[in-house]
Amino acid sequence: MSRADEPEVAEVDTPQGPARAHLHLAEKPRAALVLGHGAGGGVEAPDLVVATEVATETGVSVALIEQPYRVAGKRSSPAPARLDEAWLAAVEALRAGELGGLPLIAGGRSAGARVACRTAAQSGAVAMLCLAFPEHPPGKPEKTRQAELDAVEVPVLVVQGESDPFGMPRASSTCTVVAVPGNHGLKTDRDAVAAAIRAWLPQIVG
16 A cells, blocks of 8 residues: 555546546545646645645545646646546546545645635535635736635635735635745745644544
8 A cells, every 4th residue: 555655656537638646545544635736837846745744644545636738748737627627537536446435635736726626516525725725816916716715615724825926815714724934836834834734634534
């Protein structure tokens, strides 16, 4: 069985082409955390690595999903509808296989967090973990994406850099926002990112 530092990599068929799941399986998992990457980055992003480490320590299996365009070597992200379709197909396949029978926590960093939020109801997630949620394009606060967060009906944790040029999301009765030192990359204080996730996750998985 894979440990956090020895992922099992599995190809997953989607309508947009093959996606890739990097599986970090806990010994006796209590839940599953499925995370997507940012538009221009991959699953090796520092905050995704931190989330994976904290989750597996907490007894939660993790799947980091590479979207088909990344697997195909493309840099440009496709339209949101295509991202959402591929994501849901990958999540469904994992829930039918390696992550079967486990409560699902969905999420991701940046654009990946947006995908997870838009598909929260369809995926059947019991909670959402959003890292560096892009509240608005840099310098354009009027083009807010807050509605994507507000539409999620399950508990949400947003971990956001205090100086993120993509803005600071608004907390709500279902959404907890934790500001940590740094910007959109969430690289400045990995311990603060870990602490935020470590404090929140047991509330979800018990």
